[in-house]
Amino acid sequence: MTDVLHVLIDSLLAAGLYATMAYGLAVIYGVMRIINLAHAGIMMLGAYATFTLFTRFSLDPFLSSVVVVPVFFAGGVLLYQTVVRRLPRSGSTPSMESLLLLFGVWLVLQNLAYVLWSGDTQSILTPYTLKSVSLAGVRVGVPALLVFGMSALSLLVLEFVLHQTYLGKAIRAVTQNRDAALLSGVDADRISAVAFGIGTAFAGLAGTLLSTLYAFTPDFGRTFLLKAFCIIVLGGLESVLGVAAGAFVLALLENGTAVWTTVPTSLQDALSFTLLVLTLVVLPQGLPGLLHLLRAPRRG
Amino acid sequence: MTSKRALEVAGMLAAAVALCLAPSYLERGTLNDVWNVALAVVLASAWNLLGGFAGQVSLGYSVFLGIGAYTTVLLALSGVPPAFTLPVGALLAAGASVIIGLPTFRLRGPYFTIATIGVGEAVRVVASGVSFTGGASGLRMPPASFDFESNFRAMTLLAVAVVWIALLVSRSPFGSALAAVKQDIDAAEALGVNSTRLKVSVHALSAALVGLAGGLFAINFQYVSPGSVFDFRLSLTIVLMPIVGGVGTVAGPVLGAILFGWLQLKLLSTPALLNSSLFIYGALLIAVMLFEPKGLLGLVRRLLARRLRRFYVDA
Numbered sequence: 001m002t003d004v005l006h007v008l009i010d011s012l013l014a015a016g017l018y019a020t021m022a023y024g025l026a027v028i029y030g031v032m033r034i035i036n037l038a039h040a041g042i043m044m045l046g047a048y049a050t051f052t053l054f055t056r057f058s059l060d061p062f063l064s065s066v067v068v069v070p071v072f073f074a075g076g077v078l079l080y081q082t083v084v085r086r087l088p089r090s091g092s093t094p095s096m097e098s099l100l101l102l103f104g105v106w107l108v109l110q111n112l113a114y115v116l117w118s119g120d121t122q123s124i125l126t127p128y129t130l131k132s133v134s135l136a137g138v139r140v141g142v143p144a145l146l147v148f149g150m151s152a153l154s155l156l157v158l159e160f161v162l163h164q165t166y167l168g169k170a171i172r173a174v175t176q177n178r179d180a181a182l183l184s185g186v187d188a189d190r191i192s193a194v195a196f197g198i199g200t201a202f203a204g205l206a207g208t209l210l211s212t213l214y215a216f217t218p219d220f221g222r223t224f225l226l227k228a229f230c231i232i233v234l235g236g237l238e239s240v241l242g243v244a245a246g247a248f249v250l251a252l253l254e255n256g257t258a259v260w261t262t263v264p265t266s267l268q269d270a271l272s273f274t275l276l277v278l279t280l281v282v283l284p285q286g287l288p289g290l291l292h293l294l295r296a297p298r299r300g
Numbered sequence: 301m302t303s304k305r306a307l308e309v310a311g312m313l314a315a316a317v318a319l320c321l322a323p324s325y326l327e328r329g330t331l332n333d334v335w336n337v338a339l340a341v342v343l344a345s346a347w348n349l350l351g352g353f354a355g356q357v358s359l360g361y362s363v364f365l366g367i368g369a370y371t372t373v374l375l376a377l378s379g380v381p382p383a384f385t386l387p388v389g390a391l392l393a394a395g396a397s398v399i400i401g402l403p404t405f406r407l408r409g410p411y412f413t414i415a416t417i418g419v420g421e422a423v424r425v426v427a428s429g430v431s432f433t434g435g436a437s438g439l440r441m442p443p444a445s446f447d448f449e450s451n452f453r454a455m456t457l458l459a460v461a462v463v464w465i466a467l468l469v470s471r472s473p474f475g476s477a478l479a480a481v482k483q484d485i486d487a488a489e490a491l492g493v494n495s496t497r498l499k500v501s502v503h504a505l506s507a508a509l510v511g512l513a514g515g516l517f518a519i520n521f522q523y524v525s526p527g528s529v530f531d532f533r534l535s536l537t538i539v540l541m542p543i544v545g546g547v548g549t550v551a552g553p554v555l556g557a558i559l560f561g562w563l564q565l566k567l568l569s570t571p572a573l574l575n576s577s578l579f580i581y582g583a584l585l586i587a588v589m590l591f592e593p594k595g596l597l598g599l600v601r602r603l604l605a606r607r608l609r610r611f612y613v614d615a
Contacts, residue, residue: 035410086590096357099410100543101589107536107582114575222532226421229414266429273422277415281403 006138007259011251013144016151017209018247019240021224022231023158024202026243029232030175031195033095034084038102039203039228040221041109046072046207047216048117054124061124061212062146068204076200079105080193113218123215147209154205158198159240171195223269230276234283250275312464319456323449333565335452335520338459339513340557344541345462345550346509350502351539352548353466353475355482357413360400360420361538364393364507366427366529368514373439373524374432386454386515393511394504401503405496408485417532424530438525446522455516462509466550469502478502482548510538537581544584546597555596 021043028036046068053064083105087098131142162168170191173181182188210216210224227250235246250272257263257271319338323331343361351357371389372382404415427433469475480488481495489495518524541560546552567577592599 035414083586083590096355096409096413097589097593099413100357101586103536104582104585104589107578107585109582111576111579111582114578222421226418229418264429267426270422270425270429273418273425276418277404277422280407280411280415280418 002137003259005136007252007255009135009138009140011248011255013140013148014251014255015244015248016148016155017206017213018227018231018251019244020151020154020202020209021206022228022235022243022247023155023240024199024206025225025228026232027171027195027202028199031171032084032098032192034087034098034102036102036199037099037225038079038105038109039199040225041106042072042076042200042203042221043207043210043224044113044216044218044221045109046204047211047220048113048122048207048218049204050208050211051117051122051124051216054126061126061208062150065150065205065208068208069201072204073197073201075204076197077193079200080196084196085189085193110218117218119217119219121215121217124211126212129212143212147212150205150209154202155240155244158202162240167191167194171198226276227272230272230279233276233279308467312460316457316460319460320453322456323452328448331448331452333561335455336564337558337561338456339517340541340561341459341554342455342462342513343510343538344545344553344557344560345459345466346506346513347538348542348547348549348553349466349469349506349509350499352542352553353469353482354478354499354502355548356405356499356503357410357539358416358503359413359532359535359539360416360423361510362530362532362534363396363400363420363423364510365514365517365534366423366524366526367393367396368511369518369524369529370427370433370439370514371511372515372518373441376442376519377439379442382515382519386512389515390508390511393514394508397503397507398500401500402496405499405503420530420532420535424526424532427526427530433526434524436525436527438523438528441518441522441524446519448520451516451520455513455520458509458512458516463550463554465505465509466553470550474498474502540581540585542595544588544595546595549597552595552597559596 024042025036025039028034049068049071050061050064053059053067054061059067083101084098087101088095126143128142132139133142133145134140135145160168162172170181170186171194173184173186174188174191174195178188181191206224207221210220214220231243231246231250233246234249235242235244253275254268254272258265258268263271319334322334326334343365347358347361368386368389371392372385375385375388376382400416400419404412404419407415428436433439469478477488477493477498480491480493481498485495514529517529521528537560541556542553543556544559545554545556563580564577567580588595592602594601
């Protein structure tokens, strides 16, 4: 019984981070139909930015998000205006050009990190990194709790922006139907720039949060990028809730196999990649599609 | 037209003979560089069969190189000569490509690409975790299995053969069907093209060629580890070469492979540039995508066409 509780709590905590990570991808995909491979590089850069703020200015890693989020938002808008915008507009499905272009951006970012911070493995060690508290009889690391808090907060803010402001409504409108949004007077180009900024800011925030839990190198982020793909394929793009549900399913699978099966931890990551391929192939509509299938009346 | 074909055949044969005799008139260092370029040509041209001709961009090609390399090492360790290990490696690579292709080819465009990243990473993680690959420390070939001259001949001949295959495919009905799938898969299906079977077969062909190169790779370097053959960066370079050179053409991947071979030598010999390889690759990719999606070959053709036009207009 404690096992079950343990797995559930760990999964919930991990899911918060995963959702933050995945939402950055989802918003860019939704508005522009672009698969942002540079997402991994931006998360890596976010981790290093936090690292530098911590070592140089001894700024607490969680507080550094106050700097990281706006800077990365501006960086994302800049990246959109200088590079992404010049791509030929892709239709309803993402184009190969945008994928490869952002792949190039990822490589450039990686090289930048090698030059600025060298290839050594870095990590952030704060006085509370190794502390843990007891939660309903389960030991939980303090950083993991703080990460969950930050993720939940960011997702709540996002949910508010998406539903209560003009900007958010415009983003959702473009996601649902770009042409219809244009017809009703939404400046899709401006919304795209803002969405790219939001996606980049979320990736930067995810990097900050990841840096408090994991060690990182300039090659960091690929595993998490694939997990983020897995989550948005599972959860769909329609809602923050869907993304969160996808994140929870992935985290549950990872934690569950770690506790209840004998799959060695070195093979853990292979699991989420396999889940990614399986979901893409078997359930391209994700969890909402599955729900829809179950709910639909069977035809005799 | 027939004279042009004859010229091409003669050119291929001449290249094959010249490369076969190369060990007698070139230095060992130069031969090594040629070997590297030949490997690059094999990988780029073989990838281009699927990625260029059929338009299915896969970022998981290190899997096939790794299978070829590991087959050769594992069989050589149990005493099988290379003449047998290489074809077995090619067959296994082709088999793996079918297993990977059957489910993933249901996906289109970028979704297929993402699935191939997932497959490649899963294979790398599993290969590092299981024991028969030697784990993270890798495996060494048995001593006395190394003969550079025959390895050199095999690799360069393979390179010529792959380019020839690409040329033949591009002209065959098979090639036309691939082009149809690339342009509009629904229209191709409506015209009676079985796109899945087509994609699976061209995937198997190119995987077998990459598997052969993997076997030669293992013999030349005498050492294989999951980190060296299943590396994501390898998959990445395999994709970059044809795209920079000119994707979907016969000459483009060769051009890209030669450029990358040259770049790699420059990077290795210039310490100041050693740390900027990713930057150069990334910048090349961005530049090609923004300004010339047809790659270097497209650029050359455009410049030539402009000059010709000026020539005729002025005359």
